[in-house]
Amino acid sequence: MFSFMGEITLSPPQAELARLPVESKIFLEGPDGSGKTTAGVARLLGLLERGVPGASILLLVPQRSLGQPYLHALRTASLPPGSPVALHTLSGLAQRMVELYWPLVAEAAGFAHPDMPPVFLTLETAQYYLARLVRPLFDEGFFASITLDRNRLYSQILDNLNKSAVVGFAHTQIGQRLVSAWGGEPGQARVYQDAQECASRFRQYCLEHNLLDFSLQVELFVRYLWPDEGCRGALLETYRHLIVENLEEDVPVTHDLLAEWLPHLDSCLLIYDQEAGYRSFLGADPRSAYRLKALCPQRVTFTGSFVTSPMVIALGECLGRALQTGSQAPASPPPGTSETSDSLPAYQAALSFEVQRFYPQMLDWVAGQVAQLVQDEGVPPEEIAILAPFLGDALRFSLANRLERYGIPARSHRPSRSLREQPPVQCLLTLTYLAHPGWALPALPTQFDLAYALMQSLEGMDLVRAQLLAEKALLRVDGQPRLLPFERVKADLQERVTYRLGERYEHLRQWLEGYAQAPAQELDHFLGRLFGEVLSQPGFGFHANLDAGEAAANLVESAQKFRRVAAVGLADLGKPVGQEYLEMVQDGVIAAQYLRSWRGEAQGAVLLAPAYTFLMSNRPVEVQFWLDVGSRSWYERLYQPLTQPHVLSRNWPEGKHWTDDDEYKTSQEALYRLALGLLARCRRRVYLGLSELGEQGYEQRGLLLRAFQRLLRAAPQEASGV
Amino acid sequence: MRLPPDFQFTQANLQDFVDCRRRFLLRHVRRLAWPAIESEPVIENEQLSEKGARFHRMAHQALIGMPFERLALMLNEPELAGWWTNFQSQALPEGRRYPELSLQATLQGYRLVAKVDLLLVTPEGRALVYDWKTSRRRTPRQYMAARLQTRVYPYLLTQAGAQFNAGQPFPPEVVEMIYWYAGFPDAPERFAYDDDRYRADEAYLDDLAGTILSLAEQDFGLTPDAGQCRYCVYRSLCDRGVQAGSLDDWDEAMGAPDESGGNLDFEQIAEIEF
């Protein structure tokens, strides 16, 4: 019946689901790995083959990475020509509709300039505007009792606004909800009130300046566009078929919207992952999702796993029990399945570990095991994931280095790498100060900055020469940084630096000076010129240096986006946007975090990722390594004095206090879901990297480690402890 | 050549291949970010590109039924206002309108995609593909005739447009490609289509994509036409110059460059967003 069926292998229940009549409204649930997504893909391809126009199908996902299997299938299957299927997240759909229907709703929604276009804020530009509003309030005593990096305070205020939008309560209720659930020392109530005040001021500012952060985009869509006949009519007319992937990872307002949308559709497939809900800290609400089941006449449940081996399943069962038993007696083997005839646990072959004294030894062991897997057992590197609760620079670097020694490439999935940490960007920032002496903060750039920039920018320049030159060449004229012409550098130093390098230095210096004498340009244009006309030319450090090109491109893009958005509020201050941008970068408000460098699925490389990031990429692997097993970061919430994701959810009863017991329970639940979620994405084996002393040199005995200890104590012989 | 797994052919990347194979390789296969200035004067080009994007959005809004008068309130710049007046006074034929329409078909195992500004199907069954142009100069007809866009859009509509013709493919004879210049409203450039053209385009596109797939990496050489390099961000990588060329010096024989100044223009973004 379906020609694509030769292209994907389907189990009978999957094939049956794909074959259901076009006009079916289906709720599909099942555990991780039970084949729901494959069934969803088959259903999508089946719809297309049966003549449903692609443009009438909407794939709704909580985050774009979860749409990958669908996109892959759409790219590779032999499908009839036509119009393409649409893939959106709620916020993507919201932004698109807001952009299109803005003239109809801007005034009603309270924007001060409905005749001007909306300005969409990214996370970092929202943080920028918020910082501008909140900074003066610190002097008034706001958040005086909190010791935390200011940028984290800003992000928590934005997070509160986002929660109000996706959970569906007025942003003016944030403080009150937090206060009413607080039962601790009274000073915290003031902090929540301050957080409310900041959120309200920010919202007001956005309305006055046509700025739309994530929360306002969602609110505008849900409260003004969806009820608007024209907008809703267009959506209902365009999308007649809906496939929703990972419904449980989406937010309550999406579920509300779907509840109203479903009756108007020709067909739908809602896919619900049992025991998931990993994004609850972002507002995901499995309970809210589950109510949609009642609206679907066809309900299908998948069981079992197509991903994991029976050993990994057994490991999951035992670990799950060990986590649930807490500090009670050792986990007993599960009835029937988890114990082999000779009394060895069935998960034995799925678990390996070795205890080291020190952290670096553990990393050596991990790298050695990876090498053995790749080189001796033929496991493709991309089938190996090394996971930790957090993946800091030091850990990422240490692992990548160790793997490199074995000739094994690694790629990292770390969504929080700041652009300014990258050497080419540091170089560009230093040169920017030299070209705009009036913008530089009093001590910038330092001699070290200059030496580093010279090393980066001049081909053949080593650190020693760069330092020598920087020491003499960096002048301060009226407090502003200037570079000394090479001919005025002492002869012996000229010789030491070499004339060839001197020529390059002089070319760069003259270019910067020429620029500085003309009227200043936009920062991103300046950077583009500096890059194109000097640094990427032959003889300079960025020439044919693709990594430098990419880092520079990210900086240029960040500066350009900032200019387009920040110019709105800076016009009255009379301050150049570029100068403001540099200050914000130095302040860490603008981190310019970019995904480009690890977009895509690199073949032939071991993945290094934080556990949650791996989970949400939903791509199983053969082998996983779990590091820092003793760390409490596997389950403890970050310190968030301004917000509380559980209290701001729909499931929190009004007026109920959040207690230590609640905290412990939710941590345990989170760990349980995370550990089992990881195992559901592991086909064959998990390696535990254990060290008595953690990365910071302290002994760690978190819940996950204790669960493994219980599990192993219960076993007659330690699994594959080596 | 192995193309990236999510690669799809568009008129823009095929045009890049025709203009310079190396640029195709760098931009679309390696996806190399290279933030040099593309063309001068940079600020004017950027403003023109932004105005073009705003014009396209307003046209879209008007075509989905928003009142012209409401949209006119959003005009705050004389050139855009002029374009808008021209747009308002052009008499689009009666018919079903599909603004911002995406189409796709398979080409050598990859998707060929396009997003057209407007498909208008008249009551007599004519299928008019409109493309709004906001460049300051009107491009010579012979140049537009040779552009990949002029071949890809009508071809794709013929291939993939059945949904808009009661389930039947449009016969090539009813398809017409129309470039409507916002600054020259009375002189649109129209290209009729027919079966011969359709077959020729099919063979040409198939051959072009086949060539791309059959070439080895080293075959993606630098263009012999160094004039191209003045308007290409990769010039430092290719050792083909230092400064970006000025659009004022753009050789008419090469036709007008895309009105967007950017490395990835909004038309391309629209095409690749999925």
Ligand code: SF4
């Ligand atoms: S600089 Fe010239 S040769 Fe190099 S990619 Fe661009 S157009 Fe091609």
